[in-house]
Amino acid sequence: MTIKQFKDSPLAHYSYAVVSEGKMALIDPSRNPLQYYQYAEEQDAKIVAVFETHPHADFVSSHCQVREQTGANIYVSKLLGADYEHQAFDEGDTVKVGNVKFKALNTPGHSPDSITIVAQDEHRTALFTGDTLFIGDVGRPDLREKAGNMTAKRVELAKAMYDTMQNKYNDLPDDSIVYPAHGAGSLCGKNMSTDSSSTLGYEKKYNWAFQEQTEEKFVETILKDQPFIPHYFGFNVDVNKTGADNVQQTKAAVKLKLLTEKVESGITVIDVRDGDKYKENHLPNSINIMARNEDDKYETWLGAIVKPEEPFYLVVESVKQISDILERTAKIGYEKQLRGILTLPKEAFQTSEEFNLHDFREHKDNYTIVDIRNQSEVAEGKIFDSALTIPLNELRERANEVPANKPIVVHCAGGYRSTAGASILENFFHKTDVFDLSEDIKKFN
The missing domain is CATH 3.40.250.10 (Rhodanese-like domain)
Incomplete structure (x- = not known):
């Protein structure tokens, strides 16, 4: 099998394509599926399966759009209770894609419905661990208390994660390659490595969560000092359970307004320009969330500051930014509450005080x-x-x-x-x- 890892740097999200015998499976795809379609063309492969390890909180998945456009089957745990057409995929279930056998392990902890996707051919074993097992860490168990309608208590999930780490990976070979859904910089864990993959044997030796410890100690450690939970996490869980709309269509519906001098009062304006440009000239009721490059965590802070379904405008420096900023906004499903994208004339509206x-x-x-x-x-x-x-x-x-x-x-x-x-x-x-x-x-x- 051929495995390709796709990285979304601002969200520290990893998604995957597995190719065998002219067929392709996707694991935890990001919002825009075009990159996977392009890779399928390069590999002369047909996308036949999409595996979701769980309903993600920090990004919107394209699984339903992929199914609509390619005819691929979606595989998720029956515990998810997905509202879209899918096939249940839990322990004991297997799927063949080319020469690769996919099987499910129920690995609750980050969420009650988390699964690990085990992919095997005659040469190797790959583990797509979602938000259960990271490199150097495990997924946080405290999201479902506030994550949309699919609630579960953090202590119960922490105990489930303890059981998962003690028992679920024991029968897999140590040379299995571990491919997580996130790396360092994600809010889905707290101490993740910058490495994008590992082996199960290495993780068993060095990952704190595999070490011998009491359940009480494990629960105390995993719940301590977890990052904050942005407003949008619960919203994304619910969107992913239902299935998102076609992203090209929702982005195309966003209006563009050039050289805008005012907007309706009471509507938040998110200005993504550099801070110095913002301070020189901005619209009233603006919030400066810079999106200059991939190092700026625009998606995270947009979803942490602006609430789901709250209407807002975006201000960009140039029309050249429109495609990129729409793409980044849609990753977290916020494009449908976007009233429009604006550019500003050069004359000043409001300035920020100069700091001494x-x-x-x-x-x-x-x-x-x-x-x-x-x-x-x-x-x-x-x-x-x-x-x-x-x-x-x-x-x-x-x-x-x-x-x-x-x-x-x-x-x-x-x-x-x-x-x-x-x-x-x-x-x-x-x-x-x-x-x-x-x-x-x-x-x-």
Whole structure:
């Protein structure tokens, strides 16, 4: 079998194509299936199967679109209760694709309906572990308490993960290649390796979750210091259970408005330009979530700041960005709540106050400092002892906790998130100056 790994860097998501004898299977495909179709053409293969390891929380899958456009069968656990046409795929079930035999292992823990896809031919075994087994870690068990309509308690899932790690992989060869659905940078785990694959033997030796320990200790470790849960995670779980609409059609329905001078009051504007451009000229009620390149976690912060089904506009620097920003927005299923994509004329609408770093350095007590890093970051130590700590994903809802009697300075760890945080507080405080410490935070930490 030939295995190709596809990487979506901003979401640290891995998806896969397995080819054998002119037939192809996909595992955990991302929202836009065209990359898989192109690979199928290159391999002269027909896509006949799509395996979903679980209903994903951090991205929208294209499984239903692939079925519609290729005729492929979708295979998921019966525990998922999928609302789309599918075939149940649980322990004891097998599927042949060319010379490759696929079988299912029920591996609950990240979710009750998680499965590991075992692919075998005469040469090797590959394990597509979804969000169950990562390289160096395992999937977090705390998402389903808040993830849409498919709820499960975190402690119960943590115990299920303990059982999975103790028992489910024992009969597989140590040289099995482990292919997870995520790598370092994903919010679906906390200590993932930057490696994109491993072997089962290596993981059994070095992954903490395989080590001998009590259930109580395992549960305590896995639940400690998990990352925050963005607003969109539950929404994506529900979309993936139902099946998403054709992404080319939903993107095509988004309107474009050039040189826009105003939008309806009360509608949020997400400005994806560089922070300096934003500060020079932006529409009222804008939030600056930069999407300059793949290193900017635009998708995560869009889904953490803007709630599912909340209408919003996007502002881009140039029409050249439209295709890319639509693609990135659609990854998390937010394109249908997008009112339009805008460009701005050069004349200024609203500007941000220029920050006097020297004055701040000399007179910190004259400012209210707001630390918008995540709780786990703050737990490792504050950068400014007097700072008020409110994580960025909670800032819109908790802005009223920030006192308005002094100028406000917002900081994060490296400067990316503080542009968003400062713009949020600018919208809330109209008579108090709000400053973005930006990359100057590196001069203090």
